Amino acid sequence: MSEFDLIERFFRQKWAAAPTQQAQAATDSIVLGIGDDCALLQPAPGQQLAVSCDMLVEGRHFFADVDAAALGHKALAVNLSDLAAMGAEPLGFTLALALPPARAQDAPWLDALSDGLLALAAQHACPLVGGDTTAGPLNLCITVFGQLPAGQALRRDGARAGDELWVSGTLGDARLALQALRGDIALPPAALATARARLERPTPRLALGRALRGIASSAIDLSDGLAGDLGHILAASRVGACVDLDAASNLIAVRACLAGASGPFGQDFWRRTVLAGGDDYELAFTAPAAAHAAVRAAAQAAATPVTRIGRIEAAPGLRPTDGAGQPLVLTAQSFDHFG
Template sequence: MGEFDLIAHYFKRPARRSPLGVGDDCALLAPAAGMQLAVSSDMLVEGRHFLSTVDTARLGHKALAVNLSDLAACGAKPLAFTLALALPAVDEAWLAGFSRGMFALAEAHDCELVGGDTTRGPLNICITVFGEVPAGAALLRSGARPGDELWVSGTLGDARLALEVFRGTLDLPAELFAMARMRMEQPTPRVALGLALRGIASAAADVSDGLLGDLGHILRASGVGATVDADAATGCIDLLAHPVAASADLPLALLRTCALSGGDDYELVFTAPAAAHASVLQAGRDAQTRVRCIGRIDATPGLRIVDAQGAPLDQHFSSFDHFSA
């Protein structure tokens, strides 16, 4: 199977948003009147972002999900995406699973594949996604203000727990490991919540490299500091609600590390004025996504980590960095 046969068989779909589909040198997109384009690219490299043993349908899902998560953090509605794919060889079973998982998520968000590239090489997946947001309404990292509440969506730390099992540093009961692995390999982009938070949240970022690291982007862009309740964040670990979690006897220090520093969550960390507390909760209900307040924004720069009683923690937390990890 040649390159263009591969594209036609696994990736060509009827064109809707781009009149040229995937068969020309460029895609053509026109945002609606009064809208801005939101554009983001993410790359997934085998051995760095995913394991060779991952189910290919889950990998196709995740490849697009990590990009949709960026749109969610901006409050943008997905429109279309391009796919650049390097393959060691043509593996039709791999391609069938990958494209099935990717297109299932694309269809769920009405997001159209409009172009890209394929080549032979080490397995590498790069997607660029396009969304639209009303001019001036995008959620940015630079809007946090002292007194704002600090929130997170969904579940934190579960993906990191799965990674620790793969690393051989942790044993989990089979049921818990299956849940954690699902969160690691098939995250849920919080697009609906991002849309619901427009006009409510003051700043937002997606949690990809770890909560504290991604919160740090907001703090630097906004010129503020924050106090984070480590135990409130740890309460966002979904596995802890499972009936067999108590038997796993997971150390509190490990749980705090997973919640605060674990990557691959693809949740939203965001800020909102304290007066908007009820509105944030309603946005979560509208988006059918759990939201939890885990701290506050401070005028004093820096990050302060405390326990549920407000006592400072001396535990060190560090998020993922591609060039230091």
């Protein structure tokens, strides 16, 4: 199978056959898609472009035996999560795909990969508009394009002392799945299945990001762990934060399944899991205390649970506490590719 046959069969034809009205409506912003030297996108009047790029590398970001459909889903989901953190809506994406020769000839695997990728693309009206394929170690690099009203982007530099600190959804389950798959901890089958789904099929919080425009003072998606990602907001905004790690660790979805289980599952373990765990792809955001009801209403409108886990303070630094507000001394750090 040639490079161009692969693109035509597994990507362009599949998107053209997408059955949902939502998927087809996405083509309204595409002046020119796959098949030329560049795609041409047309943002709506008064909109700004939001652009992000993420790479998934075999052995670094995913296991060699990962389900291909899950891999396709995650490759796009992590990019859509960046759009969510800015309050943007998708316009389209490009895919740069490096394939070992054996994978390039594995039609069932390519079918599953493109199914997972394009199903999420159709769900969020985000068409594939171009890219590249080459031979090499398995690597998926996606660039996603979005739009949002000019001047309304959720940024990292807007947090102010007195703001409340919130997170969406659940935290820490992806980290637990990674530890279990590496053999570092043991999880019961049901708990592992739930945690693994969070690791391999994260949910980009696009509706929440859009709903928070004009309400949140800053936002970021949680890809490398709460400590590191929140640290980016604190550095950009030149503030600090007090974080209730017990409130945050209560958001681990599978924690209840492990009550009384043997292993390292004590309170400090849970705290470190949410502080340093990665791959959650939830949103962490700040908002003025006066906007508390507006945050709740935005979350309800987006059908996304949110939890307040702390507050922004003037003094720089991240200060973890327990549920009673007592300071905690923890050394866990977020993921760093070169750390």
